[in-house]
Structure formats: C-alpha cells, structure tokens
Amino acid sequence: MNGTDAVLVIGSGLKLYREYLVTSIHARARAAGLDLVLINNIRPTWQRAYFAEVTVVNLFDHDLLARTAREVASRRRIVGVMCWDEPFVMPAAHLAAEFGVPGLSVPGVDGCRDKYHTRSKLTEAGLPQPGFAMTATVEEARAAAARIGYPVVVKPRALGASMGVVLAADEAELDAAFQVASAASLIGDEPYRGGAIVEGYADGPEISVDGALHKGEYQPMFVARKKTGEPPYFEEVGHVVDAADPLLRDEALVDTLARAHRVLGVEDGITHAEVRLTSRGPVVIEVNGRLGGDLIPFLGKTATGIDPGEVLFDVATGRRPDVVATKRSVAGIRFGYPEHDCVVRSVAVPAEAPGLVTAAPMVDPGTSLRLPPGGYIARHSFVVCEADDPAACDARLDAAGALVALDAERIEPLPPGATLEMPTGLLDVDE
Structure with a gap:
C-alpha cells in the first residue's frame, strides 16, 4: 500500500x-x-x-x-x-x-432510486402521498388510473430529470402516456425496465430541496423553485434559489422531509428531494440519493454561500457539516430549448448582461435535439443570473435568455414507437 x-x-x-x-x-x-x-x-x-x-x-x-x-x-x-x-x-x-x-446506506439509496419503493414506504409511514400503482401493461395502467382518478402522472420506475414522465387527463391520453413512460424506462438500469408507475397528480407549485444528512440528521441547505415546460411532459426549463426563501423556515416542509429521510433509511450524504406544495400540505414526489442536477448546487452556492462540495466532503468522511448561509442573494438558471426537433448548426450565448453570472452552449454543431417523447433534456444552452430578489432574477434570466442565438435546421419528429434517443448531457462525454 x-x-x-x-x-x-x-x-x-x-x-x-x-x-x-x-x-x-x-x-x-x-x-x-x-x-x-x-x-x-x-x-x-x-x-x-x-x-x-x-x-x-x-x-x-x-x-x-x-x-x-x-x-x-x-x-x-x-x-x-x-x-x-x-x-x-x-x-x-x-x-x-x-x-x-459513511454513506446514504444501501436501503436508503434503494428507497430513493426505486420510485415505487419510495411511494410504498412513505405511504406506509403515513406521509401524505398520492394514490399509486406499479403497472406492467396498458390494461393495468387503465385500471389503476380509473381507481386513482384522473388526472394521473405516468412515469418510469427509476429515471431522473423527469424523463418519460407524462400527465394524462383521461384514458385516451393514458394509453399514449404509458407507452412513453415504459419506452423511456428501457434506457435505465435493467431491474427497473418496462412498465410504468401510475399515480395521482399532486397539484401545486413544485420545488426541490438539497439537504445534508449526518448520522441520520437532516439539514436543508437550499430550496429551488422549479419552472417546467413542454406539457404534458415535465421538462425542467429553469430554477431559482433564494437564500431568504421562507420555505427554509417552514416547519411542515422541514418536518416532512426529515420524516421521509428517516423512513427511507438515509444516513450520511446529500439528497435532492422534489416536493409539491399542495392544498393538503407538502407532498414528497421523490428523493434522489445525490446532489441536485441542473447546476442547482451552483445556484445554492451563489445565493447562500453554502458550498455543496465542502458539505459533501464532510458528510462522506463522517464530519457534521456546516450549512449556515453566509450570503443573502438570489440566483437562477434558464435553459434554452428549441421550438421543434432540430440539428444544431451553432449556439451563441451572451458574454455580458445585467446580473449575468455565467452562460454556456450545451451542445456542439451537428447535435440532434429531440423534444419529448422522442428525446429529453433537449437543451442547447443555459444562462445563470443573480439579483437581490426573485422577481428581478426572473427578469434578468428572461433578458439574458433572449440574447442566446440558436442556428438550427428543423427535422421531423421521430415516429411513435421509435427508439428513444439518449438525452444530451446525461452521460459524461467530455473529450
């Protein structure tokens, strides 16, 4: 050695x-x-x-x-x-x-990775959860939706980034949604391929919370307010983190998240929890056994001063982390999506704009971008801005996003049933 x-x-x-x-x-x-x-x-x-x-x-x-x-x-x-x-x-x-x-624990990660297990465990523990069922066929999905009541959300069992997640308002939409979700599941780990979860739609604003755990103690770090697009799909087109977000002091939310992590058996690490703020209170949609994606941890660091890399190092090596904010700002990200399926010729992002922190193209010339259901995460660029309050941050994101220039050739969508194209940026393909 x-x-x-x-x-x-x-x-x-x-x-x-x-x-x-x-x-x-x-x-x-x-x-x-x-x-x-x-x-x-x-x-x-x-x-x-x-x-x-x-x-x-x-x-x-x-x-x-x-x-x-x-x-x-x-x-x-x-x-x-x-x-x-x-x-x-x-x-x-x-x-x-x-x-x-130290680690999240094998049972903890299983409870996070497998969305069916997440639902099952949280429901058994009495946490507010939508009705749900794991279905192997479209006939089973129809029966589950009829029992749960429309609208329903149909999703793969174990994928991230809202891939293959579809809202269905009635049986006609359900049939198509099941095919989309089941097909998307085939790009995931083998144990979770095929079929789809059907669950009731939890109405209300959607947020995510990145939190740290040390020996089972849950500490929220920052809240991201989510912006979605491409309905009936749930493409995540942007996030805003406010260091002064009152949800960080919301006892019902923090208690719900702490209970959920205890039920799932998560011990040491960082998780990314997605929550709907419904009229019945906060409903945990899923808990991911990792830091948030979409540069949310970067937004958190920019807005709060909490360094998620330092926190992750601490919990992974058995130290109790310091998650006290040292800064009070607002940071947001906005992703650029094409209006239709296309092959990218070029992407230009602004070098300067009010409050601009950073901006970057996300694809190279020649990349095909496919919108759902033929592909997901069809992003050509992002802009990150900082401001003193959420409204000003949103305005700056709008202005910076308007300065992104995409030159692309339109292509026809993939036919129904075609093989799903892997999302841009899902895998590390740095060269």
Whole structure:
C-alpha cells in the first residue's frame, strides 16, 4: 500500500456541470491530507488537475466497478465514497457499506432510486402521498388510473430529470402516456425496465430541496423553485434559489422531509428531494440519493454561500457539516430549448448582461435535439443570473435568455414507437 488515505469518487460528471464541485472537494481533501481517487467511464482530461489517480472502466458494469474499487482499496485506505451521478449511486452505496465508510446506506439509496419503493414506504409511514400503482401493461395502467382518478402522472420506475414522465387527463391520453413512460424506462438500469408507475397528480407549485444528512440528521441547505415546460411532459426549463426563501423556515416542509429521510433509511450524504406544495400540505414526489442536477448546487452556492462540495466532503468522511448561509442573494438558471426537433448548426450565448453570472452552449454543431417523447433534456444552452430578489432574477434570466442565438435546421419528429434517443448531457462525454 502507498500509505495515502483517499476518498473514492465514482464518476466525475461533465466539466460544465460538476467541475465547481470537484474544485471545492479537492481543496477540502488537500486540507485534510487526503487524495481523491476517481473511477470514471471515460479517459481523464480536466479531471487530472484534481485526482491523484484515475482508472477508466465501464461504470455501467457494476461488477467491474466493484472489482476496480477493491483493487484501489488494496493499495489505499478508503475513508469515504462519493457519487453524484444518478446511474451509479446504488453501486457507490454498496461500496461504502463494504468499505465501512459513511454513506446514504444501501436501503436508503434503494428507497430513493426505486420510485415505487419510495411511494410504498412513505405511504406506509403515513406521509401524505398520492394514490399509486406499479403497472406492467396498458390494461393495468387503465385500471389503476380509473381507481386513482384522473388526472394521473405516468412515469418510469427509476429515471431522473423527469424523463418519460407524462400527465394524462383521461384514458385516451393514458394509453399514449404509458407507452412513453415504459419506452423511456428501457434506457435505465435493467431491474427497473418496462412498465410504468401510475399515480395521482399532486397539484401545486413544485420545488426541490438539497439537504445534508449526518448520522441520520437532516439539514436543508437550499430550496429551488422549479419552472417546467413542454406539457404534458415535465421538462425542467429553469430554477431559482433564494437564500431568504421562507420555505427554509417552514416547519411542515422541514418536518416532512426529515420524516421521509428517516423512513427511507438515509444516513450520511446529500439528497435532492422534489416536493409539491399542495392544498393538503407538502407532498414528497421523490428523493434522489445525490446532489441536485441542473447546476442547482451552483445556484445554492451563489445565493447562500453554502458550498455543496465542502458539505459533501464532510458528510462522506463522517464530519457534521456546516450549512449556515453566509450570503443573502438570489440566483437562477434558464435553459434554452428549441421550438421543434432540430440539428444544431451553432449556439451563441451572451458574454455580458445585467446580473449575468455565467452562460454556456450545451451542445456542439451537428447535435440532434429531440423534444419529448422522442428525446429529453433537449437543451442547447443555459444562462445563470443573480439579483437581490426573485422577481428581478426572473427578469434578468428572461433578458439574458433572449440574447442566446440558436442556428438550427428543423427535422421531423421521430415516429411513435421509435427508439428513444439518449438525452444530451446525461452521460459524461467530455473529450
């Protein structure tokens, strides 16, 4: 053994989306005298600046991933395991348990990853939940919807980013929604493929909450107000984080989230919970066993001063994190979507705009963007703005977004039943 203790990271994620996290984690690790070791699915480029060691394997082969991690552990003492990529949170949980280091726990991640288990456990514990059923055929889905009552939401069992999630107002819409959700599930992990969950529609504003857990204690960090588009689908087109959001002090919301995490058996780590604020109170829609995507943690850091990379490092290595805000601002992100399926020729983003923090193209020339149901996350760009209040932030996002220039060639939508095209940005394809 080389004698250097290390934190094992499973999957780096995209540079555009995750380098700011890795920068903070690397600084925290150096201060603690620890190395960062990465097991990744592509060859390293930008990652070399932060990781003492990088091994490239097929992360989707979980047996190979486990063998690779054990080989690292034969040379180094692993003191923590981190993962923020949805497809790999379960094998990361197993590795944390095997190495005896803090983690969300295998039951906790299973309760988060499997949306049917989430619903089942939260319902059994008496938390407010919509009616639901796991269905294998469209006939089962029709019967479940009739029992639950329309409108219903039809979704895959274990995908993120609202992929394959469809609102159905009646039986005619349900049939199409079931086919979309079931087809989308086929790009996920094998145990969760096929069929769809049918559940009652929880009406009300949708938010997400990134929170930290240390030995089962839940601490919310920041709330993101979500903006969706492309109905009847639920494409996430933007988020706004306000450091002074009154929901952070809402006892009903915080208590509901703390209870949900206890019921799911989540122990140490960071989760991204999605909640509907209904007339009956907060309803947990899902809990993800990872940091939020869509640069929400970056928005949280910009608005509150809480550094999610530092918090993640702390909980992954057994330290109680500090989640006290040191800043009082508002930050938001807006994603650029095409009006129709297209092949991108070019994307230009503004270099300057009122309150602009950063902006970037998200695709290269020649990329096909497919709107639901032929594809998801068809984003060509994003803008991030900061302001003193949410209304001003929204106005700045509108103005900055209007400065994005997309040049693209329209293409015909995929025919019904065609193979779903993988979403842009789902996998780390940095080159």
